[in-house]
Amino acid sequence: MHTLLNAIQQRHACREFAAGRPVLDEELALILQAGRLAPSAFGLEPWRFVVRSGTTETEAIAHACFDQPAVTTAPTLIAIVALVDALDPDSEYVRARFEAEARGEDTAPIYDAYRSLYHADTIAAWAQGQCHFAAAHMMLQAAHLGQGSCPIGGFDTDALTTALAIPSGETPALLIALGHCAKDAPERLRKPPD
Numbered sequence: 223m224h225t226l227l228n229a230i231q232q233r234h235a236c237r238e239f240a241a242g243r244p245v246l247d248e249e250l251a252l253i254l255q256a257g258r259l260a261p262s263a264f265g266l267e268p269w270r271f272v273v274r275s276g277t278t279e280t281e282a283i284a285h286a287c288f289d290q291p292a293v294t295t296a297p298t299l300i301a302i303v304a305l306v307d308a309l310d311p312d313s314e315y316v317r318a319r320f321e322a323e324a325r326g327e328d329t330a331p332i333y334d335a336y337r338s339l340y341h342a343d344t345i346a347a348w349a350q351g352q353c354h355f356a357a358a359h360m361m362l363q364a365a366h367l368g369q370g371s372c373p374i375g376g377f378d379t380d381a382l383t384t385a386l387a388i389p390s391g392e393t394p395a396l397l398i399a400l401g402h403c404a405k406d407a408p409e410r411l412r413k414p415p416d
């Protein structure tokens with residue numbers, strides 16, 4: 223039976239992807255859709271997903287990730303980019319999201335709660351935390367489709383920002399390397415349940 227727990231058990235950090243096995247467009251669409259549907263605080267969805275497949279650009283991305291094999295061998299990379307400046311409580315972005323989130327009701331209570339939480343110096347980390355939810359959704363959807371993935375947080379932020387031409391006011395939160403895993407999953411290591 224294809225339970226969700228099967229996909230959770232299938233997913234593992236794949237460090238080497240099989241050559242010549244691209245991620246199909248329809249699979250990628252489902253994976254991105256899973257990311258879109260991830261929860262986010264205040265419904266702010268403070269992310270953008272940047273997809274790169276087999277371009278010369280991926281070489282610069284791999285360098286920014288210290289040439290980790292998962293990145294150099296993956297046919298597709300998804301960068302989850304955190305929207306930071308857009309989260310200013312007075313921004314047009316926040317206004318539009320809160321209008322949607324309020325579903326026709328008054329937005330004032332949402333603004334009050336958000337203004338009491340918002341701190342300019344911690345908002346980038348907060349946004350990156352939200353991005354990790356989208357990443358988890360995408361990796362589980364990938365596992366459900368039989369695709370391998372590896373979350374990559376080990377990167378030089380400045381180099382990755384340049385490689386992806388990320389504008390100021392945004393920052394890369396996480397990269398997902400995607401493809402058919404070249405090797406079987408290693409034994410899962412986890413703390414005992416207690």
Ligand SMILES: Cc1cc2nc3c(=O)[nH]c(=O)nc-3n(C[C@H](O)[C@H](O)[C@H](O)COP(=O)(O)O)c2cc1C
Pocket residue numbers: 233234235236237290292372373374375376377396410411
């Ligand atoms: C936020 C985050 C960043 C990670 N960064 C890297 C990375 O840069 N390189 C890598 O090989 N694995 C990375 N991983 C994968 C972890 O090493 C892996 O999930 C962990 O060892 C557990 O193994 P499993 O995912 O196979 O169960 C990262 C995982 C997370 C959640």
